[in-house]
Amino acid sequence: MPDETTPFGEFPHRVVDPKPEGLTRVASVNVNGIRAAHRKGMGEWLASRDVDILALQEVRADESIVTKLIGEMTEPTGVAWHVHEEEAAQKGRAGVAIVSRTEPTEVRSGIGDGHPEDQGRWVEADFALGDGSTLTVVSVYVHSGEVGSVKQEHKMRFLEYMRHHLPQLARTKDHVLVVGDLNVGHTELDIKNWKGNVKNSGFLPEERAYFDGYFGDEGGYVDVARTLAGPVEGPYTWWSYRGKAFDNDTGWRIDYQMATPALAETAEKSAVDRALDYSLRWSDHAPLVVDYRLP
Template structure:
């Protein structure tokens, strides 16, 4: 009898303590997740472990500045190894933004990365920091696939790759998150959309699982502003990804964005991205 698929989820919790107060725990209890990547944890490791419970193996990389950023991975599978990789030059602070860990799943080692790319701000030092991080991320990706055939980089990557990924793309072409220079990184990772092998072996060969599953449609979006009617009108951005190595992508059985049923049921401004992998 075949084992059940490995269910991997990622979500920017926008502060895990606040997310739990608003209902995150009920979602997690019902979703049967095996490995969970979190971004913007904004809490101590003790707080994080206490909220998730003792059944989860938790690794956490907090940001240098207390109450900011922070990435974590929680798993129900044995952890084989953890790599807290510092991206970029020695003087670049990447704490709380990139965390790697290996997990053994039915005899197969799966490498998981929880990533939180800077939001940036066009024409400022914040944008410079974002490009420094994206440069380091691009350089790291080939090393990941050399390390493990089964690898997934997931999280809030804060870039909409294509027009399909942002409802109001025309109004954002000069803003951080949809700048041509940012989108070019994803062209190099996944291939440009006019490349016949886009998202199927082009670029560095990684696969955008969400776009592969959804096809050439708007969204499905993963982030909506708290302000105005953005959520109700589905005026969102698809900036939360699971980027899988080709071998792991070939095992995908299901992809879902767990969008809340109503505005007042949201526990983060992001929705979880959940993928089933049949290893």
């Protein structure tokens, strides 16, 4: 029977979208603290989504806690998941993880020169594919930034690190998928109120120029969700908790799945798992989910 406490039934966080046979489902989400996300219903979403690889950002917990909570969330699936995290230097901040049904063959953490503010923001995992090639998945969390502050300096430094590292990954790995909260809207289609944000961190011309490079000849990556969605507004992945941003869909598309070209060609479907109602949100971000037909 429907749960009388909610108009959305007994399982309000569940997403019904069966995964076709032969596809690999990759999801990415900034959980805004995994303890709170777990408490608010993330586990119900995860148990229903049939994800193979899950990239998390801003977990704000050490690996033992993430492993414990993921175990509780995925217990209904009967699968023992593998968790690999790069923790932030300061407890309770940042933290990125890759959670997967199969064990990676190799895991690497960090990017750049090891600046403390950049820890807990980049983790890579290699997965063996059926044709003998390797899929490298990266979970990344770019600084949010703040114009005129040291936070923006940290952000610009990190974007510069990515400018150098992304082409290197593409040259040395078979297939690369970089996913996560990149905290930049690339084009005017990616922010509902773009005119009011041209001088704010997240939509500065100098930030967006980096994405021109990532998705251009310099980087060579493909914006998978944008390619599948086409030239439409959004679909947004983040909404402020303030005011009526969520109710009015005044959002930002700042979560990405960036793939090397051959890998991008295997992407068949993309979805943003936006909550049915403001009260049902378990993060200020919504998961970005893409199905790939991997070799």
